[in-house]
Amino acid sequence: MPQAEVDTPLDNAAVEARRAAARAVQTAFRNSGVHAMLEVATTRAAPAVSVTIPLGGTSGSPFLGGTGLPLPDGAGPLQQLLEHHDIHAQVTVIELGPDPALLVALTTGDDALRLAALVIERRSDAHDAALRLSGVFADLGITEDHIYVADGAVQVGDINVQDAITLYDVLTGQRNDAAELDLGDRWDPRTWRDVEKLAELMGPVVSKAAGEPLDCIPHPACRTCISSRPHRITLGSASPQQVLLLADAISSANSSSTSGVSPPTG
Incomplete structure (x- = not known):
């Protein structure tokens, strides 16, 4: 019977680097008027930073609509845009209370930093x-x-x-x-x-x-x-x-x- 793969924990320096990247993403979203919830993984195989963006009401619209990122029909358009900017992530639509949300699972801390730069670049006047x-x-x-x-x-x-x-x-x-x-x-x-x-x-x-x-x-x-x-x-x-x-x-x-x-x- 094959043994389950063990996900090894990161050292403190690697975790702190992920947290710093997550803070950059959080700040970029906040300054763009978007409510986003972030989670930092402390093990090697898990996505480095996960970003949850509620789609109910107008929370995500400054980032996901208009001149920002495209409002997703599913997760495909956002996935394509991130790939176009060399941001490695898996985008899925999840249920968050009564409304859907986007879950963006960023592979590495560098991907999180590239996402933060993209949000800043597309911030409205x-x-x-x-x-x-x-x-x-x-x-x-x-x-x-x-x-x-x-x-x-x-x-x-x-x-x-x-x-x-x-x-x-x-x-x-x-x-x-x-x-x-x-x-x-x-x-x-x-x-x-x-x-x-x-x-x-x-x-x-x-x-x-x-x-x-x-x-x-x-x-x-x-x-x-x-x-x-x-x-x-x-x-x-x-x-x-x-x-x-x-x-x-x-x-x-x-x-x-x-x-x-x-x-x-x-």
Whole structure:
């Protein structure tokens, strides 16, 4: 009776290399607006990295439709595309809850890295712009933003009021127009009128930076909801071009402020 083949475990360095490749894939998908679940194998014969992409709703559409990878009729078109890019993988359609999903079993860590590069290469202009603005916000210390892509446009918000003041001060060279507003405590429900005044101040400033009008919508928290969220301001929907102009303006103004040179305000 033949003995079953034994799959030998990988050493720590090989496993970590696979994990690093998986992280690259995860980041590439996330920045493209696609929810993907990854699993790393720790044995030699198993596929190095397995990627599961749910197809229910719109989760996979930025990557699998439009200018991204083709929406699969079965798994054939995606399998062919990966082969065309020298990505060795087995693509199958599986059931994941009530909806189907794609399972992409990548043979090696290098195949996973090539898949990550392919996802980045095919990322939409809107997702590129959203990623750029998120990075610029992070440079200012603004990390609670909600920047995402919907219907080809970038949605910018919600920004808590302290972060909104930071953004306003950078873009205006700290003109102190907002200094008189009582927004020191973002959790104080009594300051809702000041949230509206800040939005009014910000609107023309961010619109000028973006090259076209942007909505600047206040979302003050009421006495009931203030315990679960602070006052916020939403900049609204913007085209990729507007978002890139806004990101460039913020980056330039921030560089000027840190070097002691005030940006033009006229």
